[in-house]
Amino acid sequence: xxxxxxxxxxxxxxxxxxxxxxxxxxxxxxxxxxxxxxxxxxxxxxxxxxxxxxxxxxxxxxxxxxxxxxxxxxxxxxxxxxxxxxxxxxxxxxxxxxxxxxxxxxxxxxxxxxxxxxxxxxxxxxxxxxxxxxxxxx
Numbered sequence: 001x002x003x004x005x006x007x008x009x010x011x012x013x014x015x016x017x018x019x020x021x022x023x024x025x026x027x028x029x030x031x032x033x034x035x036x037x038x039x040x041x042x043x044x045x046x047x048x049x050x051x052x053x054x055x056x057x058x059x060x061x062x063x064x065x066x067x068x069x070x071x072x073x074x075x076x077x078x079x080x081x082x083x084x085x086x087x088x089x090x091x092x093x094x095x096x097x098x099x100x101x102x103x104x105x106x107x108x109x110x111x112x113x114x115x116x117x118x119x120x121x122x123x124x125x126x127x128x129x130x131x132x133x134x135x136x137x138x
Contacts, residue, residue, distance in 0.1 A: 004045070008047050008087065010050070010085040010128075012050065012130075015036065017127045018126065018127055021126050025104050029041055031046070035051075037051075047087075085130040086131040087131070089133070091134050091136055094112050094120045094121070094122055094135070094136035095112055097134055101124065108122060108123065109123050109124065109125060110122060118137075118138045119135055119137045121134065121135050122134045
């Protein structure tokens with residue numbers, strides 16, 4: 001049945017700003033770029049940014065090529081609220097990664113903390129206030 005995650009997509013309001021955040025600050029490798037869709041390869045899993053009409057962007061761009069966007073255009077999903085996504089990214093050394101990103105100006109809402117399940121997490125925000133949980137598994 002389900003074999004793996006094919007892609008994780010999050011909505012963004014400003015593609016250039018978001019691509020800069022994920023590519024330059026977080027060091028992700030871009031695999032495809034389009035004005036309304038940019039994807040990155042994270043160890044074989046596609047992670048994508050999409051100007052999909054769920055974030056209030058200045059230009060009000062809307063992708064018309066995928067099912068969710070077409071449904072929004074048709075009015076069938078007009079009541080979907082602006083969403084906030086949560087992404088968990090695994091890191092080898094959380095304290096080091098936290099310091100490095102904090103020094104680059106990344107906004108954190110929670111610093112490194114040991115969790116009850118044994119790992120450590122720190123929580124940051126991307127430019128659209130999507131939540132990114134940096135996770136060090138023990």
